[in-house]
Amino acid sequence: MMSLGNDGFFLSDILNYPLIPRCDEFSHIIERCSIKELHDLFPTLVNSIFGVPNTTGWGLRTVCRSLNQQEFDCLYNFFTPLGPMFRLCYRLLNEPFKFDVPIEMLPFSTSQVLHNGGYANFYSDMINIDPCRRQIVSLSLNAFDYFMLHFLLHGLSPIHIMYPGALAAHNGLWKTLYFTLTADYLCTFLPANPESVVMPTNICGSVKTTISVPIQPIQPNRSPKYLSLSAITHNFTTNATAIRSPDSFRQHWRTESVLYLFIDIWLRHNFDECRELPSSEFIRVVRILVKQLHAFGNSAELDNTSMSVLRKLAQPMMNAQMYSFLRCIISRWPLDSSFTTVLELWLSYIQPWRYTHPNNSMYVGGLQIPHRFEQFVMENIVSYTQILVQLLPRFERIDFSSIKNIMMLYRVLKVFGQGNLSELLRQSEQSMGSMHIGMMSTPNHKPHKYSDNFNASNLSLSYRSEQSLHNESYKHLFGMEVNDHLKHLVQKMIVFREIHAEHATKLERDLRNRRKGFFKYIKWLLIHDDDASSQQELEDSKKIPDILNNMLNAVSNIFDIDLPSPEEIMAHSSQYSWDESRSYEQSALMDMDKDVSDIFPSPTIMKKRVMEVQYMGDPALIPIRSSEMAFLVRFLHTVSTKLNEKFEREIDEVWNSNGILGQLSRQVLYPPMTVRSFDKTLGFSRELKQEIGARITFRLMASYRTFITLFCAYSLGSLIYESGLFGLLILIIIAFIYIVLSSFLNDPKSS
Template identity: 35%
Template structure:
């Protein structure tokens, strides 16, 4: 090891290092860790953790939730190497376990529901040795954590920061499906510490695994913040039970509250030393993330947080499904892991669905729900299957019947809660149609539908995993009070998923979907006619050159997306009709019904549209279908130069050409605009070569509601067409032709340029 750093220089050196750019900061910290003693590292460790996650400072921290492989590949790779399970940071956390030092965490940094759990005395035994009770207030004040737990709990809490409402970069990243380094680390940590394979090696392997002698905890009474009738004090508080220390040592098993009879044997100590990290990771992720108070928080959680919860749910399924083959110390934790998630997931999902906006971002919530209710997709057999994920339909084995019965409410009531939201979606957007397809195909699984129908008949009224109907109502009201829309349907016949009222409701829903499909077909036909008419007016020569040198127009891109929607919606209708025994002929009969007579011309409101500028618009007469049709007329309009890079374009070349175009437009913008508006022949040529002015329109959701914003784009130069593969192939062909015929490639290029110039001049002359 290098020369030890003097203590008096340590604090100033750390401040200097933390102020450096990220790459330099990571490099200097690695050197600092080598030069410091274990005692010095203990002093600076909390400050580094707070800096990483932006505690009492910049909420972005080190940018773990804003760094993606697309926007910063070097930072992404460097952060992954530093924070990975085998990286220097994780080794440092395990190195600090040697001294069994503890770090204090103020409970004010924890979510309100999590703090309430600790204060009420109803927390699992896992937290018994972690909490510190204020002797004056008789309430939990801090948590004492070892280095590993201190880092992991801050890592988990970091996902709850509403960065998407604070930072525009985070908002842009969290609204798309880019994978941040934070999500990659979430997946890596969960996969490492909650392994699927029973004999998997948990990294890092080399660390202090000594077990402290069990220390009885003082029996201090907790003073709860609320006054419940009964306070459940963990057994470790009541009788000073044996709880092993966690300064690099294991804890009590799995939060189940039961201690193995061999808990005092040397083998049991070694087993606990191996399993305690998995226990910490499971408890912190489940107890903190699934206690996110969606109803009380001002901001919705970001999409990347919901994706992180989905990763957790999938990994817990993998972890729990390996219990039958596991005979190690992790077996007990595997058996209780799924029940820990089950206790919180219903209220979490209900809150999400109630508040989530009705757009294509609802897909992340849908995927979370579908992942939880399909545990058969997360087994060793499923992992080894080579079929694409969406096409894979594993058989539902009988061993999953218990899960379906215990979680029947997750299949039935969540579906009924989602259905009205899907009835208000705009199906002229392909992603919305695909969301409906995901929902339809999941419930169309024959094995699943048969099971749900059978279990609902057997367990309706007095089950869903509860002891009695009254207990079911109480538990649902306790776990999900806002909205109260489910409280009155829990034990009614209409709440059954496969009842006659639900069949009638599904028929009405499928009628709306059928109408939306017909509307999309009409839009496709109209758009095709418009494109064909425009191409006929432009003539054969211009169409030929447009296909060679010009990228797709906005109408052509829209048509390409529209063309996929009718078939997807048809498959959804077929699947739902099979699932809920709906006769498709009824939908056709509805479509052929005569339309209601239009109101007389003398009436005040002649057109039910949100675009009516008059003050007499009566929105109360709008039904959901008319509202959906009005919403479908609102589309974002994007500058063609700013469209996503297509598959027939060279990515790096398009970016270079865009950079050059922007430079030209910024430097000569006024001259370009002056040429474009001229009435002489030069103006006509300019209008052939330049992009026309336009008004961009986009939807802004930063304020919590959807606002349409506009921006005027002036005439401009755009060289993007030179980055398309057909153009490059044409240029290469004329270069080869010039070499073969005239012996000089440049001659072929000059001839091509001359032809294009003459064509442009002729177009300008006759325009």
């Protein structure tokens, strides 16, 4: 244990304080302790913050503002770029202190690059070599780099597995403290605005020294399958030499550190080499990094300072790692609702024109891609074409009865259908084909306006045959193989367009029938609110045909294919009856020699599946609807939950009784049921079942419809009987009579 000053406190004692007093105490310590004392406590403090080796630390990845605002604000103020933690780092920079990080702590792919000597010159003054083994054993970092490195490594740790409570925050829409701090750090140290200055400005500039050795370009950990880095390597060598001036170090060394560390720790990380996939939170913070690197690099033309050299390096450094990173993540990520997060990361990367400074923006959605970004598209064509080729078979297997699944494919087609992007990609592939394997043949091929002025030498892409690295060949996005996948996908979209149109008509008819007749109308108006979910389902089913129409038009425009008529699809797909199609599908699924993606069920099967989709959880826990008051739903749910817990045995007895009381209770209580949910914490979907008994629910009282009904009854009572309470009494009597009649006619136990 280490004592701090003359106060008699020990570091281990303070680290055991509750979170808020702990932050306050360390804020005072940072201000009043000597440099030597701060140097001694710094590594222990950092290890405690980030939970080294295997704990959640101070909760940066588990604390959310929406769940615990007080702790969130306290931690945020402590770790903000101008907060106490960074003041500690900057105080330590006044002395030539170094802090060692063992090479084993780094991701395997990053440490492998260091061992192989393929690292950038940024690391030249950091590495420590064991003279006996002649191997790199550690990195010696200044306080700022030491903190940043541990911050990045913390994002890679599987906290969502070590601490299952974090899974909801990571897979939901909540923003953890780690997410917020990542955005702050990137916006502060990689400013998109060329006029911004990294604060504070009065930081010691002697933390690095000018290096005279030749600059070594950054190389990917694994040689990319298609990407040729000759142009990027030239830029690295030229530009990296330029930034090794004393002036640029004094001004922008923090930006350089953040640029290299974020890319090398996060984007070099190979998830094929570890068993666990990252959390959705990690994918979201990487997306922040990608967007900020685009914005930072796109401002190079407007920046007249020495930081413009770093801006020019940002995108090439990212490009060298992103394809392998994206391909690895996409190939292993489960195709559920969380896949949207991965999809948005990819779409952000391939649209750099979306992240430009207002003074430098020339792109309006749907118009031509600005000429300055055409080179980016050509040099990174595999990130467009090969990722989409990888995704198409997966999209063939998604359930098109869900609007969320449909929207994923819609987002992709909308991006590829914008401006002249598809023309650029097609022309790039044609130029590749003419250079390597002759001009490829595509169905319904049309000439493009880029044919005359397209320079094939601009491509940073070299075609590899099947005998090349990893024995993997380039698959042409506009080739015949992809065209076959598109035919299956188009067929599925057309069938589901008709299915959802019919389903919407049926739902609308059912909702009207529920309100016909006096008693049915009273039940719909007063007692039950079960049709709200059907109303939402109806709205979705009405939207989906229009969305599918837009998707079909996008496929036709992007890939120049003719759409089959609905009659042709139905004639081809409906050759089996329901029983025959079901037995055919099951036998095909059992045939291991056949690809599941080739099995296309008939429209009858698809209609049956859509009709059978239903909510399997507790009706009282359905997400809050627009027709309800959110605060009242939560309050009434808390009240009913406490009553159900306190009187569980009495409620069950009343429900199962045979008298008039039992009959009445079965009309107003929620019946016993089996609640089904799905657990995905183990990497696959596992169905869980839970039996729940009869229970009280007051959710009906939170509906706007209930308040309108009560208001109308009160108003009518005031107008007719000059007493609003009399109107409410009549309404209660009518509702009671209906419940009594229903208890005799529709008692589930007697039937």
